[in-house]
Structures are given as C-alpha cells and as structure tokens.
Amino acid sequence: MTAPDGRPRLLVLRALGLGDLLAAVPALRALRGAFPGHELVLAAPPELAPAAAATGAVDRLLPACAPGRAVPRTLAWRGPPPEVAVDLHGNGPPSHRLLLALRPGRLLAFAHPGTPSVAGPAWCPHEHERERWCRLLRSYGIAADPTDLALPRPAGASPAPGAVVLHPGAASAARRWPADRYAAVARGLLERGHRVAVTGGPGEDALVARVAVPGAAAFPGGLPFGVLSALVAGAGAVVSGDTGVAHLAVAHGTRSVTLFGPVPPALWGPPPSPRHTALWHPGPPGNPHGRRPDPLLLRIRPEEVLAALARGEAPAG
Secondary structure, rough: OEOOOOOOEEEEEEEOHHHHHHHOHHHHHHHHHHHOOOOEEEEHHHHHHHHHHOOOOEEEEEEOOOOOOOOOOOOOOOOOOOOEEEEEEOOOOHHHHHHHHOOOOEEEEEOOOOOOOOOOOOOOOOHHHHHHHHHHHHHHOOOOOOOOOOOOOOOOOOOEEEEOEOOOOOHHHHOOOHHHHHHHHHHHHHHHOOOOEEEOOOOOOOHHHHHHOOOOEEEOOOOOHHHHHHHHHOOOOEEEEOHHHHHHHHOOOEEEEEEEOOOOHHHHOOOOOEEEEEEOOOOOOOOOOOOOHHHHOOOOHHHHHHHHOOOOOOOOO
C-alpha cells in the first residue's frame, strides 16, 4: 500500500473537467491535511496535471478519463492497493466498483443501494458541488472548508493584463450562450474603453473568431493552463458560462460574471461575493448536456452582462 518512496498512498477519483477539479479543491486540501504523510494520487484527465499541481494538494496525477462525465472503465494503478481510496467522481456503483477493484484499505464514498458494502452518507441531489464533497469528508471525521478555493498567483505574466476576458465555449451546447451575444458584449466593452480578450478551448477556434470583433485580442486553440491561469489572474473581469474558466476566476479572486442555464448557481455558482455575479433567470432546470442553448440561458441579454460589469467597476478618480 506504499509509494516507491515508502509513503502510504491515497487515491482520489475525480476524472472530470477543469471546473470539476477546481470545485473539488477544498476537498482535496482537506484530504491533504488529514493525510499529510500519504502520497495523494489524483485520477483525472492528463491535461489537468498542471492545474492539479497548482492546488498544492496533489502529489501525482494518474491519467484517467471517459467520454462525457462517465466513469473510466479501468485505472492504470500499479503496485499494492491504496491504503485509502476516495470517490469524488460520483455516487453510484460504477465509480464504487472501479475503486473497490483495487482492494483499498478504506473507501470513502457516498452510499448507494447498488453497492451496499459502501457505508457512506446519503447523496443529496440539490447540494452545491463544493459543499457536497466537503460534507462527504466531514462524515468520515475529516474537517473540510468549502471556502478554501484560492489558487496561488501564477508566476508568468498575463498576455493581456487588465483585459475583460470573454470565454464563450463550454463542454455542451446547452451551456453555450450565443456567439453573437458575446460579440455584442465585446463591442460594448470596447466602446467603453476596455481591453477585451477572447479565449477558447481546443476545437473552438471558429467560435473565438466569431466573438473576437475588431479591437479584441483572440486566444484560440486552448491556452496551456499556466498561460490561461495568468490571463485570468491578471484580468479586469471574466465573462463566461458555467465552465472551468468561471471557477478559475473565483480561484484567483478575479471579478466575474457567470451566465447560468440550465443548471442554477445554487448547485455550481460562485461563493457569495461582490466580486462574482451569477446571472440566472429562474425556471425549470434543463438538460446540462443538451445539444442546443438552454432556454433559461437564452433569457440573458447582452445588456444585463454589460450592466453587471459596470456595477463592479471602481469609480473614476
């Protein structure tokens, strides 16, 4: 159950995206504090290794991923079983069985009727993501603070210091506010004298080009995490949907306006702060994996975004 250097090993399953990783930072730091002598191994997509390192809680990343938000079929675990395994991925038999197959000394996870051997707390579907995983750990006697979110300021310089960063992309179409509305926000900001930068992930170059109106800086192709982190940390504000970039803005204390729909901010939104605005028109929750922008998201207008940004500006003089 030990690492090559002799330390016992603790395996955490969170094989999801950047936003999911950042929402789990409080839980990861709680585990780091509770098991200071263990090697903490995070099973997550390999591209998240720099972000995982930035948390200060993870010793090593074990590459693991699956399409969508599915559970990986296997884990490339080598050596003796982990002393402790923690399911921060889901609440059902697939993730439980994946970790139980490694024969850990202990498994920390939510209970599910399909895996009666897991005696964890009950899952609550209407719970904020940060609080959910902290509550799981507290049920096992591990102190966890859901507000422990901050990342250290990146060492590198921002490629667009002071710019308002617009990030129009998202993993699913349901959470993508239309490009023409982002472009309208970009024009409004430029007219007000702001610098504007537009970012996108891999495969979103055409989307970035549609939003980056004349005068705006474009950063297509998916910036490396260190560069993206520096851009967000040095931004005047960040505007995005409910994505990893929104969570990165919160982690760096950068002003943000996040556009919600179909999932409400009560489940994934920023912590209460005058620096963070969640725009949301209440209504029946939709499918976060839908193929079209969610109707609740489409209720948000560019004028609301510009007004929210203006409210957060420091007075002149």
